[in-house]
Amino acid sequence: MPKSGSGHVATSSSRDQERLVAGLVNALQDRISEGDIKIGSWIRQERIAQEYGVSRTPVREALRQLEALGVVEMVANRGARVTLPSVRAITEAFEVRGVLEGHAACLAARNITQAQLDVLHEMNGIFREAVRYARAGDEESLAKARTLWYRANDTFHATIVAACGNRQLQLTLETLHHRMPRNLSWTALNGDPRLLGENADEHAQIATAIDGRDGELARQHVMHHSRRAQELILLRFEDVPPEP
Amino acid sequence: MPKSGSGHVATSSSRDQERLVAGLVNALQDRISEGDIKIGSWIRQERIAQEYGVSRTPVREALRQLEALGVVEMVANRGARVTLPSVRAITEAFEVRGVLEGHAACLAARNITQAQLDVLHEMNGIFREAVRYARAGDEESLAKARTLWYRANDTFHATIVAACGNRQLQLTLETLHHRMPRNLSWTALNGDPRLLGENADEHAQIATAIDGRDGELARQHVMHHSRRAQELILLRFEDVPPEP
DNA sequence: TCGTAGCATATTGGATCCAATTTGGCGAGA
């Protein structure tokens, strides 16, 4: 719940006041990711300014950054709204993501540390746990599964990308990631135990390939994983466009 | 020379006044690309504002966008300066570029139109012409070679990326491209007829592979081409860091 | 001569002000 009016953007006491804009960018990005600011909704400068206790000037600069990052669109004299990516854009982004993350995995097979490998295996355990919860079927277990899978998925992919050692690759993937609605992948899996199990298997294969230091195999698995996610998302949205 | 004070940013008469910021972003990006604003130099808001006859507000927003794009760095209370990428960043970016453009070529082999293919072949002709000029050796011919190669190279790569049909891929490559000093590749080739010839051969191989609709071969050639460029650049900068 | 304190200047950062544009509602007329 990062929306409360007292949500400080930066430690105002310290000298980093000028990270104000950067802080706003992060805060807004988080709120968009978490669904606190909905996709397609307008962002009112005055409102944001009041919520963070600043004037519109830094808010506008933050919005400009988000615009450059492709997170929001700014319309003439109308304001900024969270970009609603088209089905096509999502498809294309997933293709790019697959290629890039595949390459990251390939590099990671060479450069990964033991600690990072441990993280991957740990996440695999969590994926399995999430599958078990999902099999229970009741609402609460499903929510638990969602939370577990979410964190594990984020950590898993972030670890691989960090382990590849190429910072430009990491940055590129991050911006690509920020452009997409965050819950896309989970929405596609939709808590289906069967799909979740499949998904866990894919992650396990990737981790095993990296652990075995087989870069090309890791790439193959990641690309397959990405393509599979893309298929599921398309399947889910082919009649139902993302949002009103 | 797009620096003159009368350099309009947008057609002020029309309704697209609010493209002011976007116009500034483009204008500044161009000036940086062309070396009119040097790498590592500070960009004074007031100066830019006066040059384009606007206030500092839109200039600052434009700078924020450029910051988000990684083109400039903004330092607390000091201002914005054109980012000087480290040798490592350049190396890494070239690796990403190779992967991405390789994939673009692979897709282009499927999707390219005849008109685009014609452009590729035409550019190959220009590369050859540039090689001939470079062989002459005198200053004037070299400048001619440079101009020809420059345009042809831009067009060649842009055509492939446009032909791949994946707009997200195109956008990603463009931002990656904008982060690098533009004359890097030419600096690496340095007007050396031998290297230029080699370079022209590489381009020809790529075009041939795409023409033959062999996506994987095209990918291989592009990645080799990119790796080669990377090698030359590293060779050139291994003792001489890019700029003071 | 060298180093340092302190002040003047340049420059940025944020807030505020005003104009321009869009939106939505309300009423007049068909």
Add this chain to the structure above:
DNA sequence: TCTCGCCAAATTGGATCCAATATGCTACGA
């Protein structure tokens, strides 16, 4: 009742103002 046009409110865009901060120069003292 429906449509068109006009006006008021909301919102953005750009300019300007003032405070905060960094830089560079100068003068003073060791």
